[in-house]
Structure formats: C-alpha cells, structure tokens
Amino acid sequence: xxxxxxxKSYETDKKIEGFSPQTLSAYNLQAKLLFNYFGNxxxxxxxxxxxxxxxxxxxxxxxxxxxxxxxxxxxxxFRWSHEEGIIxxxxxSKIKEPKIGKRIPKFLTEREIEFLRDACLSPMEKALFxxxxxxxxxxxxxxxxxxxxxxxxxxxxxxRGKGDKEREVYFxxxxxxxxxxxxxxxxxxxxxxxxxxRSPHRMSIAQMRYIIKRISNRAGIxxxxxxxxxxxxxxxxxxNKGAPxxxxxxxxxxxxxxxxxxxxxxxxxxxxxxxxKYF
Numbered sequence: 001x002x003x004x005x006x007x008k009s010y011e012t013d014k015k016i017e018g019f020s021p022q023t024l025s026a027y028n029l030q031a032k033l034l035f036n037y038f039g040n041x042x043x044x045x046x047x048x049x050x051x052x053x054x055x056x057x058x059x060x061x062x063x064x065x066x067x068x069x070x071x072x073x074x075x076x077x078f079r080w081s082h083e084e085g086i087i088x089x090x091x092x093s094k095i096k097e098p099k100i101g102k103r104i105p106k107f108l109t110e111r112e113i114e115f116l117r118d119a120c121l122s123p124m125e126k127a128l129f130x131x132x133x134x135x136x137x138x139x140x141x142x143x144x145x146x147x148x149x150x151x152x153x154x155x156x157x158x159x160r161g162k163g164d165k166e167r168e169v170y171f172x173x174x175x176x177x178x179x180x181x182x183x184x185x186x187x188x189x190x191x192x193x194x195x196x197x198r199s200p201h202r203m204s205i206a207q208m209r210y211i212i213k214r215i216s217n218r219a220g221i222x223x224x225x226x227x228x229x230x231x232x233x234x235x236x237x238x239x240n241k242g243a244p245x246x247x248x249x250x251x252x253x254x255x256x257x258x259x260x261x262x263x264x265x266x267x268x269x270x271x272x273x274x275x276x277k278y279f
Contacts, residue, residue: 001086002040007031010080018164022140030073043081048091068097107232112221119219127182130175136234136252139227143205146191161253
C-alpha cells in the first residue's frame with residue numbers, strides 16, 4: 001500500500017474510533033507533511049533511517065513539543081499499519097520523543113481576569129468569556145456545543161471532550177445571566193451556542209481565538225492571552241479555593257491524574273497558607 005492510501009485509511013479508522021475533528025485535522029496536516037517529504041512511496045519502503053532523516057530535518061524548525069507531536073503521529077500511523085498487516089516490520093517502533101521538561105501552565109491572576117471581564121463590550125463577548133472561564137472547557141468543546149446541551153435548571157452543560165467522552169460542566173450566575181442575554185438577542189436558528197457576528201453560523205476555533213485576542217488587546221494586559229490560559233486559570237482558581245485535585249481532574253476531563261497534578265505547582269498562595277497552618 002502506498003503512503004497516501006495508508007494515511008487515508010488510518011484517518012478513516014480514527015474517525016470511526018471517535019477522534020475529534022481537531023485531532024483529525026492535526027493528523028491530516030502531519031500526513032501531508034510526510035507525503036511532501038517522501039512522495040507517494042510504498043509503506044514497506046520506508047525505513048527507520050528514512051524516518052530519522054525526516055525528523056532530524058524537521059527538528060531544525062520545530063519546538064521540542066511540536067517535534068514530539070510529529071513523532072507521536074508517525075508512531076501511531078506505522079503501529080496501525082503494522083497491526084493492519086500493511087507492513088511486516090514497524091520502522092517507527094524505536095523512535096523516541098525528545099525529553100521535554102515539565103512546564104508549569106501559564107495562568108492569569110484574579111486582577112487580570114477582572115481587566116479582561118471589563119474589556120468585554122457586547123453580550124456575545126461577555127457570554128463567551130464567562131463561559132470559558134467559569135466552565136474551564138477546552139475551546140474545541142465550546143465550539144461544538146449546542147443550545148440544547150445547556151441545563152438552565154442547575155447551570156450546567158454536557159460537553160464532548162477528548163476521545164468523544166461526555167462530561168457535565170458547570171457555570172456560575174454571572175455566566176448564566178450573560179449567556180441568556182446573548183441568546184435572547186439572537187435572531188438566527190443556528191443550534192450552536194456561539195455563532196459568528198455576521199451571517200450567523202457556528203463559530204470556528206480560529207474565530208473564537210480572535211475574539212479572546214480582541215478582548216485582551218482592549219484590556220491592555222502585557223501578556224499574550226489565549227483561550228487555554230482561561231482553562232489553566234480556572235483550575236488554579238479552584239485549587240486556590242481548596243478544591244481537591246481529583247475533583248479538578250473530573251471537572252477538567254483529564255484522563256490521567258498526572259495531567260492535573262501539575263497545577264499543584266501553581267498554587268503558591270495555598271502552599272503558603274498550609275505552611276503557616278502547620279509550621
């Protein structure tokens with residue numbers, strides 16, 4: 001089987017397995033880069049040395065985290081090809097990811113959150129910002145959210161996270177008020193909870209990121225603000241208020257506790273309180 005055919009079959013299988021559109025899009029990009037480098041070569045003709053040469057060339061232009069993502073895709077593609085009987089030997093089996101030191105997620109202070117809140121002008125901006133911050137949702141989860149996913153009675157929503165897993169998230173009263181105001185002034189019938197300002201249709205991830213950037217520019221915060229920082233800030237806020245890590249893990253939809261545990265390094269104020277209490 002040729003590389004392009006294997007990549008298409010691989011993507012089809014992952015779609016059936018319930019991988020998100022964002023993940024599939026990222027995989028599709030990696031497959032195109034692989035194709036651009038090797039051409040439409042037969043899968044059985046690709047060796048470990050070929051892959052190492054490709055990755056070595058890529059490493060000149062990529063951050064270690066991006067290189068790791070590329071390696072994970074290659075390992076996944078060739079492991080799948082081996083399991084499907086397309087290749088007898090997996091040339092990617094011994095390729096390792098670069099060692100990356102654990103980075104503490106960047107978060108916003110309560111003061112910065114208030115600056116951003118004040119910089120929201122329209123009901124849409126206020127609703128989007130409050131929903132992002134008070135639920136801690138990933139941007140991809142918010143983009144795919146529909147109106148009928150909201151339970152107004154207990155201020156919650158059902159979102160689809162990684163691996164197509166559903167979970168219930170909660171929002172506060174401030175979010176409840178602005179979300180209702182935003183939906184009340186809308187005249188469209190689009191099922192999406194957030195739509196574009198012109199010719200209303202479901203917002204894309206890029207459009208949502210642009211709105212958060214627009215808000216941060218108005219706020220005058222000397223930081224590059226992106227939606228995932230609001231998720232980090234949500235987790236840090238919960239931790240500072242004394243929420244157990246296992247509760248935060250459940251609310252964030254983390255599969256592994258290790259992913260959540262990194263937030264424990266953020267909570268300087270909480271550590272200081274425990275020090276004063278016990279020392």
